[in-house]
Amino acid sequence: xxxxxxKPLDSVDALICKAEKSIASFxxxxxSLVVFADVLHRVFSRTPGRLATMIAPLIHSTPExxxxxxxxxxxxxxxxxxxxxxxLSRSRALKTGIGFGxxxxxxxxxxxxxxxxxxxxxxxxxxxxxxxxxxxLSCLLWxxxxxxxIATHQGQHLALEMGEKLWPxxxxxxxxxxxxxxxxxxxxxxxxxxxxxxxxxYADWSSGPGAGLIPSIEWPKWAVYLxxxxxxxxxxxxxxxxxxxxxxxxxxxDEAEHIQEILATEGESK
Amino acid sequence: xxxxVVLSVLLxxxxxxxxxxxxxxxxxxxxxxxxxxxQFSDLKILIQHIENLATxxxxxxxxxxxxxxxxxxxxxxAKRLIxxxxxxxxWLPGGLAISAxxxxxxxxxxxxxxxxxxxxVGSMMVPALVKAKYPENFSIGLITTAGxxxxxxxxxxxxxxxAISVSGSSSVDPSDMFLxxxxxxFMIAGMLAIYSMWIGYREEKKGIIxxxxxSLSKLKEKFRDGVWSVFLPVLVLGGIYGGFYTPSQAGAVxxxxxxxxxxxxxxxxxxxxxxxxxxxSASLMGALLPIIVLAFGLNDFLALIDVQEKLMAWIxxxxxxxAQFMLIVNVVxxxxxxxxxxxxxxxxxxxxxxxxxxxxxGIHPIHFGIVxxxxxxxxxxxxxxxxxxxxxxxxxxxxxxxxxxxxxxxLGLTCxxxxxxxxxxxxxxxxxxLRDGKSPWATFPWEGKTTVTSxxxxxxxxxxxxxxxxxxxxKMMEDMTDESEKKE
Numbered sequence: 001x002x003x004x005x006x007k008p009l010d011s012v013d014a015l016i017c018k019a020e021k022s023i024a025s026f027x028x029x030x031x032s033l034v035v036f037a038d039v040l041h042r043v044f045s046r047t048p049g050r051l052a053t054m055i056a057p058l059i060h061s062t063p064e065x066x067x068x069x070x071x072x073x074x075x076x077x078x079x080x081x082x083x084x085x086x087x088l089s090r091s092r093a094l095k096t097g098i099g100f101g102x103x104x105x106x107x108x109x110x111x112x113x114x115x116x117x118x119x120x121x122x123x124x125x126x127x128x129x130x131x132x133x134x135x136x137l138s139c140l141l142w143x144x145x146x147x148x149x150i151a152t153h154q155g156q157h158l159a160l161e162m163g164e165k166l167w168p169x170x171x172x173x174x175x176x177x178x179x180x181x182x183x184x185x186x187x188x189x190x191x192x193x194x195x196x197x198x199x200x201x202y203a204d205w206s207s208g209p210g211a212g213l214i215p216s217i218e219w220p221k222w223a224v225y226l227x228x229x230x231x232x233x234x235x236x237x238x239x240x241x242x243x244x245x246x247x248x249x250x251x252x253x254d255e256a257e258h259i260q261e262i263l264a265t266e267g268e269s270k
Numbered sequence: 271x272x273x274x275v276v277l278s279v280l281l282x283x284x285x286x287x288x289x290x291x292x293x294x295x296x297x298x299x300x301x302x303x304x305x306x307x308x309q310f311s312d313l314k315i316l317i318q319h320i321e322n323l324a325t326x327x328x329x330x331x332x333x334x335x336x337x338x339x340x341x342x343x344x345x346x347x348a349k350r351l352i353x354x355x356x357x358x359x360x361w362l363p364g365g366l367a368i369s370a371x372x373x374x375x376x377x378x379x380x381x382x383x384x385x386x387x388x389x390x391v392g393s394m395m396v397p398a399l400v401k402a403k404y405p406e407n408f409s410i411g412l413i414t415t416a417g418x419x420x421x422x423x424x425x426x427x428x429x430x431x432x433a434i435s436v437s438g439s440s441s442v443d444p445s446d447m448f449l450x451x452x453x454x455x456f457m458i459a460g461m462l463a464i465y466s467m468w469i470g471y472r473e474e475k476k477g478i479i480x481x482x483x484x485s486l487s488k489l490k491e492k493f494r495d496g497v498w499s500v501f502l503p504v505l506v507l508g509g510i511y512g513g514f515y516t517p518s519q520a521g522a523v524x525x526x527x528x529x530x531x532x533x534x535x536x537x538x539x540x541x542x543x544x545x546x547x548x549x550x551s552a553s554l555m556g557a558l559l560p561i562i563v564l565a566f567g568l569n570d571f572l573a574l575i576d577v578q579e580k581l582m583a584w585i586x587x588x589x590x591x592x593a594q595f596m597l598i599v600n601v602v603x604x605x606x607x608x609x610x611x612x613x614x615x616x617x618x619x620x621x622x623x624x625x626x627x628x629x630x631x632g633i634h635p636i637h638f639g640i641v642x643x644x645x646x647x648x649x650x651x652x653x654x655x656x657x658x659x660x661x662x663x664x665x666x667x668x669x670x671x672x673x674x675x676x677x678x679x680x681l682g683l684t685c686x687x688x689x690x691x692x693x694x695x696x697x698x699x700x701x702x703x704l705r706d707g708k709s710p711w712a713t714f715p716w717e718g719k720t721t722v723t724s725x726x727x728x729x730x731x732x733x734x735x736x737x738x739x740x741x742x743x744x745k746m747m748e749d750m751t752d753e754s755e756k757k758e
Contacts, residue, residue: 021549021552021553022545022549024548024549024552024553024556025545025546025548025549025552026545028333028337028548028551028552029544029545029548031330031333031334032334032337032521032522032525032526033522033525033526035330035334035518035519035521035522036522036523036525036526038519038522039515039519039522039523042515042519043514043515050512050513050514053513054512054513085497086498086530086534086535088494089494089495089497089498089535089536090534090535090536090537092494092495093495093535093536093537094537133327133330133518134324136330136522137323137324137325137326137327137329137330138324140323140324140329140330140333141320141321141323141324143333143552143555144323144333144552144555144556144558144559145320145556145559146552146556147552147553147554147555147556147557147559148290148556148557148559148560149556150549150552150553150556151553151554151556151557154553156553156554156556156557157288157289157290157557157560158288158289158290158557158558158561158611158613158614159286159287159288159289165286166284175285175286176285176286178285179282179285179286179287182281182282182285182287182291183282183287183288183291186291186294186295186298187291189298190294190316190317193310193311193313193314193316193317194317194320196311196314196317197314197317197318197321200314214324221321224324225321225324228317228320228321
């Protein structure tokens, strides 16, 4: 199901969408890894550790007394077991048939490496990544709104389908164009409001050092919020473009088709 | 003015406009007409709701769990999970069907999405069930229903959205919702399993189905293959309830774990394929996000004009008993679920109904949340706007009418489970009460409001008392005043 004819701005729009997808997926990965690094730091730098706090009452000890035992014995053993299991499973999945001795050596080295990496991480950044939640939320704002723009390009916004189905088949294209016109107009209104808001944040930021910053990461709010007018502008552009014929209609896929495409990655990889 | 708003919203609905635009237009017009806004730039309050996304940590959980689900799904865990479940349950009467239900349940916990579960498990299990001579309609109905268990099995996106959407008026911790959802999820899965057993036994007696014998060596082998997939929910829930991390942080752990399992252990995915899966997640997130932020704007407006209080006064005048109230709410929710997408229904109606249930009828907020989510699960199966029915019809290549008919027995079982869960709060509160060292039994407030037991948060601190609607409205006014003062 391909659009019948190319419209003047289709290729530009496709290029923009491709860039948006790349940025969004990169931010997704970055956000996840930064928040995960923060979790690692919090879990392993906590004194007494959570595991010590949980185990201590069971053996009539105190978390403080248990903490060194956990750090020097229990955690390395857990690391080793995980690494050993992972190596064996990997070998099974890849059908490489690793020997017990080789797997043990690899697991020892792997768990040692992971342990040292965590120790180095905690020593190098003793205060941890306290800024990570705000960083993650800023990424979320960007990837979510870029995602909204992508969803517009792909015609994936959730809609009450019954609305469109109320109309006779013949009238549907016209109705859809009219709906796009109204929705595009709404998006542009929001975009203008967002520009006004960004201007306010910019004025706030310019008013003096330390003003208008996102807490913790200390990035200017106006810069982080720039994505709001951009996203709604792009959504407005796409809806209006379709309405007045500058852009082809989104190739609408039903949900099953869409998910099957995602799952196709699985098939390819096999 | 009201007519203008209603007509505009109706116009957007009949034109088939996206939901975010419907909610957004309703919010914008309400703010413009019914408040003191007198110039265009005053509508910037709408933008503040979007900007506030960058300050609410609970939002982080949604994209992170979406990402981990997308990675695990693309990484081929469905096949391993199904084989493991078959080895575990295949020897029982109706064993293959029970395996399908169990696979759906575990896969839902990993992917966090009902339609994805239905497709990933269903596309393998329905042909397998039909090949094993199970009745076709039974197979389709069972998998379509079990696929929608994703709403209840933690970490569930529906539960996260419920917790976030009522956060202004009730204190509902997502981790409490996750824990509370476990027993109802197992209960519905158990009912589906018993139904499968009965069908299996019946067909076996007729000599149509042949049962596979139990094999310990096969179970061991499949467990070794599938253990990394099954371990994800354990890691997420164990970490949250062990106090190692919050639900949002658990999302990041799930992503890292998914990357480790799919890229390093199973080597099913390359970085490029992971980026592709994340692109799809970004687009799904993008379809949700504008609805979420604009619905928050609408909810704040509704609080501002005391709609909830008026609704409460109206319900007080009607004087229904708590049981009658719950029945009415359920009928309304099933009706809404049949007409609109479950997540949008949660965002718009949960903040309105949850405070009424707890303040007026003494229904525990978590219990109400679970009932709400079960209703949304039913919404996935209730025609005409039933996501899972459309998906099933497309995947199994069967007419919509046949899928609708096929799902009726299992939908009936889910409705029966809903009634049990609704009037026996023990099902949803048992694990929470046990965790908090209280009596695990909870009774439905048949006589009306009694004291609402508070729950505790992950760190073990007592949960905040739910603010009254008055205080919520007052707080909003305060916030708005603060904001405008800051601007000046």
